[in-house]
Amino acid sequence: MALCTASQFQNLTLFGVSALSFSTSSHLNLSFNVAAEQNHYAKNVTGLDVCEVIITYTHPGYNDEVNTIVWLPKAENWLGRFLGAGGGGWVTGAENSTLAWAASEGFAVATTDGGHLAESPVQDWALLSPGNINWIPLQNFASTTLDEAATLGKAVAEAYYGMKPLYSYWNGCSTGGRQGHMMAQRYPDQYDGILASASAMQWGQMLMQEGWPQAIMNDLKLYPTNCELEAVRLAAIEACDGLDGVEDGIITLPGQCNFDPSTKVGQSYYCSLTKANTTITEAAATIAKWTWKGATSSRNESLWYGLDVGASFLADAATTCSANGTCTGAPLGFFDIWVRYFLTMDPEFDMSTVNVSVFSKLFHQSVNRYDSIIGTSDIDLTYFKEAGGKLITWHGLADSLIAPNTTVDYAQQVYERDPGAGEYYRFFEAPGVDHCGGGSGWFPGSGLQSLIDWVEKGVAPTRLGAQTQTGAVKRSADLCLWPKSLHFVSGDINAADSFECR
Incomplete structure (x- = not known):
């Protein structure tokens, strides 16, 4: 040395x-x-x-x-x-x-x-x-x-x-995923290959989405306990787990899940926090529905996507409860900082006043004021393509922080603009995976090698190898190139060749 x-x-x-x-x-x-x-x-x-x-x-x-x-x-x-x-x-x-x-x-x-x-x-x-x-x-x-x-x-x-x-690569997830997309959009000559997952891109919309459940709770004055919302999540998984042909605790097709949480109101569940049995309330069902639906303006216009069914509520829709059972919203730190420091520019701003009407105005400010600086929403990857760059992105469908449809929305726009974008941009969905990892699903930990093979050998990935990271038995699956999804065919549910993409 x-x-x-x-x-x-x-x-x-x-x-x-x-x-x-x-x-x-x-x-x-x-x-x-x-x-x-x-x-x-x-x-x-x-x-x-x-x-x-x-x-x-x-x-x-x-x-x-x-x-x-x-x-x-x-x-x-x-x-x-x-x-x-x-x-x-x-x-x-x-x-x-x-x-x-x-x-x-x-x-x-x-x-x-x-x-x-x-x-x-x-x-x-x-x-x-x-x-x-x-x-x-x-x-x-x-x-x-x-x-x-x-x-x-x-x-x-x-x-x-x-x-x-000889070759230059980027690797990042969440903010790192946004950064990777920023490199492709704004500095297209820097990297031969970019691996950018669970990306915090479309920043102004994404950060506001993280606070939407808090706004609707403040608006409706409904603050279900964290245990209730977890009980609703587990009920949703039970209802929609088998849509892909196998019941394995993973929702592979959240977009096809028509579960209505109101059908579980009154159902008993055990809360590990209070160590007591209690029941799911209409408040929990209502907040779950709105969280899945996504941000909506005071004029009932859709603003942004909600979390996928099966994702934990305990980040974006968290509450905190006192000993007497009174609960209030507990905004995620990222959303809290964004509103107080970058939108209102007032560190003393009272976050409990963010109802749907206030949220709508803040949402507009968030995109209007900051998109050109940090939005990372440019769908024109022409110069990245001309530089010979390759970009792989994936997003966990159980992401509890960033709505997976944030990436779907971007991918759709990229492909609509350039139907041949698959030559340089490829997106994979990871069922059951939380934000950048975790969860019970298949985590694609070999994605960087797939990117290297694409850049250096010209082998474009049509599947992305992945494994579960929890449980006694490691399960394997080859994630599907979007818009296809995993479906169980037959055989060992732990083996990748038991699934196909369709």
């Missing part, structure tokens, strides 16, 4: 930025137990040696400070590939465990902090003062630093290994 010195990289420059410092560290014999996340299966990384390079820079006139972090495996372990690693939530970049996984797979890998450290909450940088958005760090988070990290990361790899990366 003798080449891991700051002087090796100090001649690197990038138009529009001014370097503040270059630092390097040799990390030897690293070990990480990496969970199944960011589009890959769990892995126990041991004996990893990397050179870490951190480039700290500013955009002159912006008064910001951004860090691009690059991990470089030993030259004999590098496979000639570069990887950009995405973030999650309001965090722009990846954790060290993600970088370790990538380096252990032979990638030179880069990420960015976007100008604000992961431990620095968005509340610290969102506003210059109440009523005044801090636009520069938002722009850095949305797009600018992602492009810069790709350019700098590849330059660092070239300086270290003495040759340019």
Whole structure:
């Protein structure tokens, strides 16, 4: 690791930025137990040696400070590939465990902090003062630093290994998925292949959708308990589980599920929180229906998609209850921050006042004010196509944070605009998988290899290999290229060849 010195990289420059410092560290014999996340299966990384390079820079006139972090495996372990690693939530970049996984797979890998450290909450940088958005760090988070990290990361790899990366890839989920789509839309020449799953794209609509159940609860003054809503979810799975030909605890075809939760009102269930039996109320049935229906304006116009049937309610539709049984809404943090800091620009704003009427106005502001900055909704991928890029996306149908139809909507528009989009853009649905993973369904942890095969060998994926991550028995399935869906044919329900796409 003798080449891991700051002087090796100090001649690197990038138009529009001014370097503040270059630092390097040799990390030897690293070990990480990496969970199944960011589009890959769990892995126990041991004996990893990397050179870490951190480039700290500013955009002159912006008064910001951004860090691009690059991990470089030993030259004999590098496979000639570069990887950009995405973030999650309001965090722009990846954790060290993600970088370790990538380096252990032979990638030179880069990420960015976007100008604000992961431990620095968005509340610290969102506003210059109440009523005044801090636009520069938002722009850095949305797009600018992602492009810069790709350019700098590849330059660092070239300086270290003495040759340019042969191929460049992006890998990310949620915010990382949005970032991947942003790269394809705005910086189409940076990556040969992009794996962008459960994407937080169509940002203005997506974030508001996460708060829709809270708005309808405030409007109707109905706040069912979390246990009730979970009982409704389980009843829905029982009702619609078999639509794909097998009852296995997974709803594969949520769009065909016509379950009416009102039919379960009065049904008894056991609540593990209270350790008591109780019954499903009409309030729970009503909120479940509205959550599935999706955001609706005060004029009864459809605004955005709801969660799929079978997804947990306990993120978007969570409540909190006092000892006397009185319950109130518990808005998801992402939605809460978006409304208070970016829409009302008032950290003291009372979220309990967000009823359907207020929600409708905020929804319009959310899209109108921010779509050009962070919306990530551009369906014109012409330049990505011309650059030879390939993009794979997948979305778990049991996603409890981002409605899967957010991705379906985007894919439909891409294919309507270009019927030949399958040459460079492919979408797969993952039944039973929650946000970026989890749930009882099939998680496609080998998606990055499918992307590599598409880019480097020209083998376009028609199926995406996936496995369950829970339960004593691992089940396999090959996810279907949208718009086809998995259907059980016959045989072992744990085997991929027992299912077909139709």
